[in-house]
Amino acid sequence: MGYRRIAIDPLTPTIGAEVSGVDLRDPLDDRTYDEVHGALVEHGVIFFRDQAIDHEQHLSFGRRFGALHVHPAAPCVAGNPELMLIHTDADSTRQNGDKWHSDVSCDEEPPMGSVLHLHTVPESGGDTLFSNMYAAWDALSEPMKGLLAPLDARHESAHLYEGLYGDATVRRRNEWPSAVHPVVRTHPVSGRPALYVNSVFTRRILGVTERESRALLDFLFVHVANPHFQCRFRWRENSIAFWDNRCVQHHAMWDYFPKTRTGTRVTIAGDRPRR
Numbered sequence: 001m002g003y004r005r006i007a008i009d010p011l012t013p014t015i016g017a018e019v020s021g022v023d024l025r026d027p028l029d030d031r032t033y034d035e036v037h038g039a040l041v042e043h044g045v046i047f048f049r050d051q052a053i054d055h056e057q058h059l060s061f062g063r064r065f066g067a068l069h070v071h072p073a074a075p076c077v078a079g080n081p082e083l084m085l086i087h088t089d090a091d092s093t094r095q096n097g098d099k100w101h102s103d104v105s106c107d108e109e110p111p112m113g114s115v116l117h118l119h120t121v122p123e124s125g126g127d128t129l130f131s132n133m134y135a136a137w138d139a140l141s142e143p144m145k146g147l148l149a150p151l152d153a154r155h156e157s158a159h160l161y162e163g164l165y166g167d168a169t170v171r172r173r174n175e176w177p178s179a180v181h182p183v184v185r186t187h188p189v190s191g192r193p194a195l196y197v198n199s200v201f202t203r204r205i206l207g208v209t210e211r212e213s214r215a216l217l218d219f220l221f222v223h224v225a226n227p228h229f230q231c232r233f234r235w236r237e238n239s240i241a242f243w244d245n246r247c248v249q250h251h252a253m254w255d256y257f258p259k260t261r262t263g264t265r266v267t268i269a270g271d272r273p274r275r
C-alpha cells in the first residue's frame with residue numbers, strides 16, 4: 001500500500017473504519033479528500049474523533065462531497081435547514097433514527113451521505129449501529145436474489161412525518177415525500193449491488209400481492225439487522241460519523257434516557273437509485 005496522508009483503521013472486516021490524522025476544521029486538500037472519500041466508499045461508514053468543528057466547518061466539510069440536502073421538516077440549528085438538529089433529553093418522547101433505516105429514502109433522490117457531529121453525549125449508551133447492505137445482498141441465496149432483483153418498492157414518509165412534523169409551520173415542502181426505488185440498487189461509485197429497503201420508509205414491494213410484499217419485507221427487515229453485517233460506534237464528545245446511505249443502514253440506540261445527547265447532522269444530496 002502506498003503512502004497515505006491519513007490513517008484508516010477498520011472497525012470490522014465488513015463495515016466501518018476510524019480515520020485519524022486529519023483536522024476537519026481545515027478545508028480538505030485534494031489528496032486528503034480523495035483518501036477520505038476512498039475510505040467512505042471502501043468501509044461504508046467512517047468515524048473521526050476529537051473534531052471540535054463549528055457549524056460553518058461542518059457545512060464546508062459536507063459541501064466538499066456535494067450539494068447539501070434539506071430535510072422536509074426536521075428541526076434545524078441556528079435557523080439553517082442544512083443543519084439538522086439531533087437532540088434527545090429527559091423531556092423527549094422519541095429519538096431520531098432508533099430503527100434501521102437509510103436517511104430520507106422516501107425522496108426521489110435520497111441523500112448520498114450524512115455527517116453527524118455530536119458535542120454532548122451520555123457517559124454510556126447512545127451508540128449508533130451500522131449495517132452493510134452489500135453484505136446483506138450478498139448473503140441472500142441465488143433464488144431469493146433472482147426474485148428480488150427485478151422488483152421495485154414504494155418508500156413513503158407521511159406515516160412517520162405527519163405525526164412528528166404535522167404542524168404546517170415546520171414543513172418545508174407541500175407534500176410528504178414518497179418514491180419508488182429498486183429493491184436492490186447499484187452503488188454509483190463502487191458498482192456493487194446493495195439491498196435498498198428499510199423498515200422506516202419502505203412500505204410496499206410492487207408487482208407482488210400485498211401479503212407477499214408483507215412477508216418479503218418482514219424477512220428483509222430482520223435480515224438487514226444480522227450482526228454479521230454490522231459495526232457499532234461508541235460516541236465521545238466531538239466524534240463524527242460519516243455514513244454512505246446508498247449502501248449502509250443505521251440504527252441509533254436510545255438506551256440512555258433521561259440523559260442528554262446532542263449534535264448536528266449535515267446531509268449530502270444524492271442521485272436517483274438505479275438498478
Ligand code: SIN
Pocket residue numbers: 086096097114116127128250251252253265
Ligand atoms: C440519524 O441521523 O438517523 C440519527 C443517528 C444518530 O443519532 O446516531
